[in-house]
């Protein structure tokens with residue numbers, strides 16, 4: 362197969378939902394995309410501007426491209442793609458937007474360096490529908506001279522591009538940390554909706570109350586940040602013993618209606634353990650100490 366090459370070609374490797382959304386956003390912004398997917402794919406509608414050309418191999422896709430974006434399931438998959446394109450990619454910058462753990466992304470960056478590639482780690486923080494809109498949000502890590510080549514990609518994806526330095530662990534650490542909050546929050550909402558549902562309060566009636574407490578949570582985060590950074594727990598606003606009583610009520614109320622207490626039991630148990638180590642009038646935030654201490658112990662044993 363022959364490929365049409367322009368100096369501003371962006372190669373997109375991986376045309377799952379996210380890779381396709383990115384390819385379309387680049388084309389819609391007037392760019393030329395040369396794309397590859399492991400399983401042959403087509404686009405049902407042509408882009409509003411630009412072009413998307415589909416080719417048969419990663420090596421063909423990256424030919425003469427100035428920028429290469431990889432967006433596949435995980436880092437096991439992206440490493441196969443990187444090995445397949447390494448001999449053909451030349452001086453182009455490879456942006457890997459496949460989700461991985463911090464350890465995986467660092468290992469992938471190290472392998473890319475061994476292969477002599479210019480390499481950037483990206484983490485896409487939004488669903489496909491927000492790609493190419495003002496709501497898009499993507500984190501990037503890499504060397505300044507490589508990040509500089511991603512300008513057209515950043516512009517096509519729209520919204521916020523957050524360049525976080527040259528540590529390839531940072532985008533996935535922030536990505537997974539935000540998802541940690543998001544999934545726990547969604548699970549807590551479903552759990553609490555079931556709890557009120559068991560008392561005849563339907564989810565629609567409950568929603569404004571849930572939204573209100575999420576706002577309260579938002580206002581609580583700066584204080585928690587100050588507490589864990591200073592490791593001081595003497596603000597006097599939410600005592601450990603008082604919070605433990607709330608948590609006991611949630612666990613009991615869940616159990617009363619036949620609902621597994623879930624996250625509430627986990628938080629209650631962490632609070633009970635804190636009560637064995639700290640005075641009852643310590644701020645509830647001291648629950649963080651167990652997590653901070655276990656990370657310190659692991660770092661010390663790794664040295």
Ligand SMILES: NC(=O)c1ccc[n+]([C@@H]2O[C@H](COP(=O)([O-])OP(=O)(O)OC[C@H]3O[C@@H](n4cnc5c(N)ncnc54)[C@H](OP(=O)(O)O)[C@@H]3O)[C@@H](O)[C@H]2O)c1
Nearest residue numbers: 375376377378379380399400433434438459460485488489
């Ligand atoms: N979708 C979202 O809303 C979203 C949001 C943020 C981040 N992400 C991240 O974006 C990445 C892509 O996600 P996605 O939504 O497009 O769907 P996905 O199901 O995570 O990935 C599908 C893509 O991965 C390819 N793939 C899987 N294994 C492969 C392998 N061994 N070699 C080559 N290609 C392989 C698939 O190719 P085939 O078609 O041949 O199977 C397909 O192109 C993921 O890392 C995901 O976590 C997605």
